[in-house]
Amino acid sequence: MENAIEMRAITKTFPGVIANDNVTLTVRKGEIHALLGENGAGKSTLMSILFGAYSPDSGTILIDGKEVQIKDPNVATQLGIGMVHQHFKLVSPFTVTENIVLGMEPKKKGLLDLSVAEKKVKELSQTYGLDVDPKAKIADITVGQQQRVEILKTLYRYCNIIIFDEPTAVLTPQEISELMEILRLLKKLGKTVVLITHKLKEIKAVADRCTVLRRGKSIDTFTVSEVSEEEMAEKMVGRPVIFQIEKGPANPGKELLKVDNIFVDNALGAEKIHGLSLTVKAGEILGVAGVDGNGQTELLYALSGLLPVKSGSIILDDEDITNYTIKKRIELGLGQIPEDRQKHGLVSEFSIGENCAIKTYYKEPFAVKGQLQKKAMLDNANNLIKAFDIRAGEGASTPCGSLSGGNQQKVIVAREISLSPKVLLVAQPTRGLDVGAIEYIRKRIIQERDNGKAILLVSFELDEIMNLCDRIATMSKGTIVDINDADKITAQEIGLMMAGSKKENAHEA
Numbered sequence: 001m002e003n004a005i006e007m008r009a010i011t012k013t014f015p016g017v018i019a020n021d022n023v024t025l026t027v028r029k030g031e032i033h034a035l036l037g038e039n040g041a042g043k044s045t046l047m048s049i050l051f052g053a054y055s056p057d058s059g060t061i062l063i064d065g066k067e068v069q070i071k072d073p074n075v076a077t078q079l080g081i082g083m084v085h086q087h088f089k090l091v092s093p094f095t096v097t098e099n100i101v102l103g104m105e106p107k108k109k110g111l112l113d114l115s116v117a118e119k120k121v122k123e124l125s126q127t128y129g130l131d132v133d134p135k136a137k138i139a140d141i142t143v144g145q146q147q148r149v150e151i152l153k154t155l156y157r158y159c160n161i162i163i164f165d166e167p168t169a170v171l172t173p174q175e176i177s178e179l180m181e182i183l184r185l186l187k188k189l190g191k192t193v194v195l196i197t198h199k200l201k202e203i204k205a206v207a208d209r210c211t212v213l214r215r216g217k218s219i220d221t222f223t224v225s226e227v228s229e230e231e232m233a234e235k236m237v238g239r240p241v242i243f244q245i246e247k248g249p250a251n252p253g254k255e256l257l258k259v260d261n262i263f264v265d266n267a268l269g270a271e272k273i274h275g276l277s278l279t280v281k282a283g284e285i286l287g288v289a290g291v292d293g294n295g296q297t298e299l300l301y302a303l304s305g306l307l308p309v310k311s312g313s314i315i316l317d318d319e320d321i322t323n324y325t326i327k328k329r330i331e332l333g334l335g336q337i338p339e340d341r342q343k344h345g346l347v348s349e350f351s352i353g354e355n356c357a358i359k360t361y362y363k364e365p366f367a368v369k370g371q372l373q374k375k376a377m378l379d380n381a382n383n384l385i386k387a388f389d390i391r392a393g394e395g396a397s398t399p400c401g402s403l404s405g406g407n408q409q410k411v412i413v414a415r416e417i418s419l420s421p422k423v424l425l426v427a428q429p430t431r432g433l434d435v436g437a438i439e440y441i442r443k444r445i446i447q448e449r450d451n452g453k454a455i456l457l458v459s460f461e462l463d464e465i466m467n468l469c470d471r472i473a474t475m476s477k478g479t480i481v482d483i484n485d486a487d488k489i490t491a492q493e494i495g496l497m498m499a500g501s502k503k504e505n506a507h508e509a
Helices: 043-050 073-078 096-101 114-127 142-155 173-188 200-206 230-235 296-304 326-331 341-344 352-356 374-387 406-419 437-448 460-470 491-498 503-508
Strands: 002-012 015-030 032-037 058-063 066-068 083-086 159-166 191-197 209-214 217-223 255-265 271-281 286-287 311-316 332-335 423-427 454-458 471-476 479-485
Touching: 002 043, 002 191, 015 043, 015 191, 015 209, 032 200, 043 191, 066 460, 073 083, 083 142, 096 286, 096 341, 096 374, 114 142, 114 326, 159 471, 173 191, 173 200, 191 200, 200 230, 209 230, 209 460, 217 230, 230 437, 255 296, 255 454, 271 286, 271 296, 271 311, 271 374, 271 454, 271 479, 286 437, 286 460, 286 491, 296 332, 296 454, 326 332, 332 406, 341 406, 341 503, 352 374, 352 406, 374 406, 374 454, 406 437, 437 460, 454 460, 460 491, 471 491, 479 491
Parallel strands: 015 217, 032 191, 032 209, 083 159, 159 191, 286 454, 286 471, 332 423, 423 454
Antiparallel strands: 002 015, 002 058, 058 066, 209 217, 255 271, 255 311, 471 479
């Protein structure tokens, strides 16, 4: 079978880190080829080189058997290579059609011929099963539809090789299954697909072959149907990975968090939480299960102080914190691993050292007589880097924005746990992480439970809720439907309660 892509002995370094170390990748024409690796293994860097966003320090690239120099993305497009980025490159106020044709606009008498463009977009969307309204504005369509626009952009440019960078990281389960169908159709219609991912189930679902990268090196290439998920995980991480979480029974103590009958509006003034009550004790994990958009975000914002509580109360270790500032809540022992690590967890431009001290920068040893102590911040962060296995090329002075998603998450987990809060709010702790990072972070959460912390865990991954939590509160339409011991309820019952049924009804169903 002919090769569509050959990347031979590719090396790429950045300050303090070898992102790709003599990597070789061969992708056959018309196959779906998965590129598997931990966060920071060098997958995106390798594909950014193929797409022309980076130049390799050494190595050669062949497309359809011919050696090429891909100096920038325009050259890649001319060679028939397209890339669907994890963070979409779309102009929000523009329509779907305007985004797709941008830079390659059909013109009539020197002006954009929108009707021709819309017709072409409609034809492409029908051919490839990418249902999207050509006239809709990007700002008004769902994340899944925005991704379809990115795919249509590559097809409009006649790309035969399409790279997908972590395409399911931002999608709902329904959108993920739709994307898998789209990938199968692209293959059927003769396209070559490279799928960057760390999700083993997705590789098993659609990929023909897979290449594993670990710490910048190519480890192995294999036929997916011949290798189990466990074997793939071991190749990726370099050791056996425990998929099932090991934890002993909880030993709950004092009630550390009490939420009593709270009502909360979202930022637009619509009531999203009404009459919600729950308690979390020291030494237990209470999980909140529910379909996205049922008030979980507003609950977390109310607890952390990002949204005001209209009525009801929040008690932290016998103290009413309902109207306290965020800073006061932190000082009283409230920690948080937020659902959006880049928006609420880190300052991307700050170093790891600064981010690890961001909640306590005004206290000793990080401040003495009003002067920030940079060395103390760096020393603290370097200790956390070792303790939490954070991969950072320049140590504590590495800007957090340059870290992989998994390592950014580890920085947040390290900071929050090191502050030893009484109550820890944990939201989507493993979203977008590889199996090694997931295993590590789940272990740390259980360790904190065993250290006597009260943990409130919000996750849309039902497996994570079932495996990690001691009790499960099911949430629907802004309130708690029911709270059950984790060993006394099934995933099916939780699923039905997410839709608003009570446990008895769920059980009958």
